[in-house]
Amino acid sequence: MNLAAKVTTGVAVLVVGGLVALAVPSVSAAYAEVSAWAVFQPTERRTAEPASEEDGDQVGEQTIDELGDGYVYVGNGTAIPKGSPAGCEDPAWIHQGEMSASLSGDLVDRGARDLAAGTAGLDDEGRIVSYTVAPGDALYAIGDRFCIANALTIADLNHTRTIQPGEVLLLHPDRSIPWVPYLIPAGAPAGYRQIPYQVAIEAMGTAADAGDVEAMRAIFADGLSSMFPNPAHADMIAQALDGGDLHVLRQMFP
Template identity: 75%
Template sequence: MNRAAKITTGAAVLVVGGLVALAVPTVSAAYTEVSSWAIFQSAEAPTVEPTSEADDALGEKMIDELGDGYVYVGNGTAIPKNTPAGCENPAWLHVGAMRASLSGELVDRGARELAAGTVGLDDDGRIKTYTVAPGDALYAIGDRFCIANPLALDGLNHTHMIAPGEVLLLAPDSSIPWVDYYAPVDAPGGFEQIPYQLALQAMSRAAHAGDVDAMRAIFADGLADMFPRQADADMIAQALDAGDLEVLRQMFA
């Protein structure tokens, strides 16, 4: 199913791999293979992390226009409450432009069919990761943790398909850079996406294995040259030089 329905004039929302991009100015609703849930995004969406006063004001404006049946999840995006069902205040993953962040708080509603894995907590006892169990599916994982855009977990974790035993990052630290999975920022037309993604998948496996030397080799053997913006490649190189696995495991979750 891939239907779109506008609720105001002059715009459409493109949803690709969990990313939401505004095509032209307005507020619109899109229904995609991600789910049948409505996603509303404003043309005034900020390009910075969703923590500024301007973003808060935009959220208030959107909820005033849409009604109290919606919840603002930051970065110019509002979604219906009770999405997934039973989640009054759903969480939303924002990924792209070398950053990843989570709006809202994750809640664990308990193991269930297709989401029977185990939860990892951070030092403050908040949900941070999830270890995939056999037969798990992203929709069910999203339902368990009240994540309204669960397919974003694939891109966030640099994979096309989750596997049993894989440790998924659920709550990224917005203060740590994250490397875009589908294509680097400012990638030109005709960019060779498959070699880039294979390299990122290899970086992710090495990061989780704690093998920084392997990551450095993958980066030097071609990945470094795939970034159109030298500043992005330099930032990754600095993280590799430092060898901080906490940072590297977020960058290449």
């Protein structure tokens, strides 16, 4: 397949169970303008980070060599056009794997604006790591404010379908801490019961926000533990629950 056939323009790229589905979003003109990007994403790089920084650099150089100077490499085998969102020369990109989430690039706060008037949260080093939603906020505008190219991924990252005023959204996940997928678990077979899984995942996040580790353990034992096709993933969550570290649990279930 030549390079042109690998580049998809004006669609959202969704990875489900290893298969790529292309969905044309039915949204406002403002969002359509933001989302009309070309994305190059080799199949072998969609669900795993490069094995090393050197490996990742080589992939990035090869990708940009093929696509040209109009593109910027955002890690994990993915390149997007420069200026996506508009005015962002170095956009950030949220990556999601089987049990991991990470951010390529640094978040830059370009200032409060219509539909993104909330407050950025900083870590001890002054980096933007979270965002508190204001009334009327929209994901595409939040992405535009912080130069996050795949802004709709913020919802999945935070285990939600809609964002609410006062909600604190994780924007910069810690790649050293596991993260649990929201839509379906890795390896889910055809016909998997998605809704019960998502309800349990959301309940875990609510309990994590409340600092109620015992409630999280109960939700996990009462059914969530059996919903993971890969037992190793359930074991990873069980170990985190045994440790009871809320910092870890709140990244796993934001």
